[in-house]
Amino acid sequence: xxxxxxxxxxxxxxxxxxSPDERVHFEQLRKSNPEVDQMVVEHTYFLQQMNRFDDVKxxxxxxxxxxxxxxxxxxxxxxxxxxxxxxxxxYNRYKRVSAIAASIxxxxxxxxxxxxxxxxxxxxxxxxxxxxxxxxxxxxDKKVNQVQKQNQVLNQKIDGVKExxxxxxxxxxxxxxxxxxxxxxGYLVTNAHVVSGAEHxxxxxxxxxxxxxxxxxxxxxxDIAILKITDKNYKPVSSIPYSIKRSSGxxxxxxxxxxxxxxxxxxxxxxxxxxxxxxxxxxxxxxTIAANKGNSGSPILNKNGEVIGILSKKENSVEGAVFxxxxxxxxxxxxxxxxxxxxxxxxxxxxxxxxxxxxxxxVKTISDYVFMxxxx
Amino acid sequence: xxxxxxxxxxxxxxAKSDKKAIETIYKENYNLVQxxxxxxxxxxxxAKDIFQEAMIVLYEKVQxxxxxxxxxxxxxxxxxxxxxxxxxxxxxxxxxxxxxxEDSVSIDEEMEEHEKRNAEFxxxxxxxxxxxxxxxxxxxxxxxxxKSMQEIxxxxxxxxxxxxxxxxxxxxxxxxxxxxxxxxxxxL
Numbered sequence: 001x002x003x004x005x006x007x008x009x010x011x012x013x014x015x016x017x018x019s020p021d022e023r024v025h026f027e028q029l030r031k032s033n034p035e036v037d038q039m040v041v042e043h044t045y046f047l048q049q050m051n052r053f054d055d056v057k058x059x060x061x062x063x064x065x066x067x068x069x070x071x072x073x074x075x076x077x078x079x080x081x082x083x084x085x086x087x088x089x090x091y092n093r094y095k096r097v098s099a100i101a102a103s104i105x106x107x108x109x110x111x112x113x114x115x116x117x118x119x120x121x122x123x124x125x126x127x128x129x130x131x132x133x134x135x136x137x138x139x140x141d142k143k144v145n146q147v148q149k150q151n152q153v154l155n156q157k158i159d160g161v162k163e164x165x166x167x168x169x170x171x172x173x174x175x176x177x178x179x180x181x182x183x184x185x186g187y188l189v190t191n192a193h194v195v196s197g198a199e200h201x202x203x204x205x206x207x208x209x210x211x212x213x214x215x216x217x218x219x220x221x222x223d224i225a226i227l228k229i230t231d232k233n234y235k236p237v238s239s240i241p242y243s244i245k246r247s248s249g250x251x252x253x254x255x256x257x258x259x260x261x262x263x264x265x266x267x268x269x270x271x272x273x274x275x276x277x278x279x280x281x282x283x284x285x286x287x288t289i290a291a292n293k294g295n296s297g298s299p300i301l302n303k304n305g306e307v308i309g310i311l312s313k314k315e316n317s318v319e320g321a322v323f324x325x326x327x328x329x330x331x332x333x334x335x336x337x338x339x340x341x342x343x344x345x346x347x348x349x350x351x352x353x354x355x356x357x358x359x360x361x362x363v364k365t366i367s368d369y370v371f372m373x374x375x376x
Numbered sequence: 377x378x379x380x381x382x383x384x385x386x387x388x389x390x391a392k393s394d395k396k397a398i399e400t401i402y403k404e405n406y407n408l409v410q411x412x413x414x415x416x417x418x419x420x421x422x423a424k425d426i427f428q429e430a431m432i433v434l435y436e437k438v439q440x441x442x443x444x445x446x447x448x449x450x451x452x453x454x455x456x457x458x459x460x461x462x463x464x465x466x467x468x469x470x471x472x473x474x475x476x477x478e479d480s481v482s483i484d485e486e487m488e489e490h491e492k493r494n495a496e497f498x499x500x501x502x503x504x505x506x507x508x509x510x511x512x513x514x515x516x517x518x519x520x521x522x523k524s525m526q527e528i529x530x531x532x533x534x535x536x537x538x539x540x541x542x543x544x545x546x547x548x549x550x551x552x553x554x555x556x557x558x559x560x561x562x563x564l
Contacts, residue, residue, distance in 0.1 A: 055439075063402070066395070069399070070399065
């Protein structure tokens with residue numbers, strides 16, 4: 001509390017608010033107490049700094065206003081304005097270049113006309129010839145323009161064909177399911193029954209774009225298939241945000257899924273209901289989740305964003321009974337595929353970047369890695 | 377003589393932040409500086425920065441009470457701008473300016489002073505920004521807008537001016553600490 005009083009006194013002293021008596025008194029204190037003296041010096045300096053700061057700040061804002069004001073009035077050549085000022089600025093900026101360009105063009109034109117003049121058969125000069133000549137030139141011009149236009153049209157057509165050819169997606173895809181990336185280079189996992197008997201396979205990303213894909217691995221018994229996106233429009237992702245878990249989850253563990261039962265990605269959540277599948281099948285487990293046709297192949301993830309299975313079957317006789325293939329078979333399938341030398345680079349994602357994030361965040365991230373699988 | 381007296385009144389106007397004077401100086405000098413910067417690999421945005429900084433140098437000079445330029449305003453502003461732009465180019469590892477102009481007037485003192493002040497300005501800016509609200513507004517109200525403690529207590533919602541004073545003291549101590557700590561770093 002003492003300090004605050006001293007400071008107040010110092011401030012009053014600096015600003016000259018002290019009465020003459022008080023002032024004399026304070027000056028004596030300054031002399032006898034070096035700390036107070038130091039405080040006066042320091043505070044004076046500090047206040048000066050603050051005032052200067054404010055002053056310069058104000059001055060800067062005046063400068064800015066002035067700049068805008070003068071620029072609008074066209075009194076300075078401030079560019080990045082609209083309309084005329086910009087044209088003038090650009091003109092000034094490029095006038096040298098355009099002058100050079102113009103003179104080159106002029107010289108060329110003169111040379112050519114000189115050539116035409118000297119090489120053309122010597123005819124008697126008359127007006128109609130001259131007119132003919134200029135008309136001819138105009139005709140030639142026109143023809144050149146036409147040819148150019150035709151070229152453009154052709155180019156456009158070629159481009160169009162180019163665009164269409166790699167993705168001949170006039171194929172009416174009928175059935176479909178869901179698949180999700182398990183390797184950044186464009187490998188997806190889905191159910192074997194989704195792609196069985198397919199002639200063409202395509203996957204559709206969240207952005208609605210169809211990408212060509214081919215089936216590189218199928219295991220009908222386990223109902224698992226691996227696809228590879230072959231489309232050159234596919235841009236490999238940097239990494240897969242979720243991991244594939246080796247062990248499956250516990251009873252009642254909460255899970256969620258993302259899939260394409262319709263033309264849009266759909267989220268669903270539920271829990272692990274039983275550790276086995278239909279008739280004690282140990283390949284899969286029973287889960288309770290809202291699932292429809294098209295959900296086949298959807299990833300089943302736990303709260304840490306680890307894939308624990310693939311949604312594969314639904315039993316119609318039992319309400320709400322859905323079965324998921326255990327995730328360890330994804331790893332097995334990928335290991336199997338690795339044995340083929342052309343796919344030896346495939347890697348199982350082992351780290352989840354989704355741990356600890358809230359569900360909305362997780363789903364947002366994952367949705368970029370889940371694709372609709374279309375077959376025909 | 378006439379020219380000199382009009383220049384002098386412009387500078388006096390500038391010292392008082394008179395808008396008219398600022399506008400006149402701005403109008404008469406900006407294009408030249410812009411041409412300098414733009415012709416030496418700068419953009420018009422750079423030109424604006426450089427010119428405005430030169431204006432601040434001039435402003436600082438007249439603030440200190442000296443209206444005696446040893447040259448015309450035009451020459452001064454151009455020379456300062458040129459020096460500032462050269463310095464910035466040097467930062468980007470490009471060294472030369474081709475404008476057929478040599479440093480004809482001596483502005484070393486002004487440049488040195490400006491650099492010091494510029495550093496101080498940045499320090500105060502950092503300190504102020506690091507302070508946070510309501511401290512910043514409170515100190516600005518008291519020290520810059522020169523409002524009384526009563527008024528401040530009213531507008532900031534303190535129950536009495538004594539409380540406001542206490543708060544102001546705490547804020548001031550923090551600001552000083554922020555400011556002077558940089559000062560130490562700077563001088564090391």
